[in-house]
Amino acid sequence: MSDVSVDEVRRTALDRIEQSERHHRAAFVGAAVVEASFLAGFLLLADFSDRTHVLLLLATIAIYTILAFGLFALGAHVNHNTRRVLKAIELLGSRSADDGR
Known part of the structure; x- marks a missing residue:
C-alpha cells in the first residue's frame, strides 16, 4: 500500500x-432544547398542590x-474507542513511514 493511499484513508476516516x-x-x-421546553411547559402548567403533579415531576427528574x-x-465509551481508532491510524502511518525508509 503506498503512502498516498494510507494518507487518503487516514484523512477520509478523520x-x-x-x-x-x-x-x-x-x-x-x-x-x-425540545426536552427543556417540555419540562418548562410542565413547570408552568403544573398544580403543585396536587400530589400527582409533584409525583410526575419527581419521576421525570429521576x-x-x-x-x-x-x-x-456512553459518551466516555465512544471517546475511548475513537482514541483507539485514531491511535491505530497513527501507528499505521508511522509503520508505513518506517517501511518506506
Whole structure:
C-alpha cells in the first residue's frame, strides 16, 4: 500500500469522524432544547398542590437523571474507542513511514 493511499484513508476516516461528531452534537442540542421546553411547559402548567403533579415531576427528574448517567457513560465509551481508532491510524502511518525508509 503506498503512502498516498494510507494518507487518503487516514484523512477520509478523520473527516468522517469529525462529521459524525458534529451531527451528534447538533442532534443532542436539538433534543435538549425540545426536552427543556417540555419540562418548562410542565413547570408552568403544573398544580403543585396536587400530589400527582409533584409525583410526575419527581419521576421525570429521576428518569432524566438515569438517562443522563447512561449518556455520560456512553459518551466516555465512544471517546475511548475513537482514541483507539485514531491511535491505530497513527501507528499505521508511522509503520508505513518506517517501511518506506
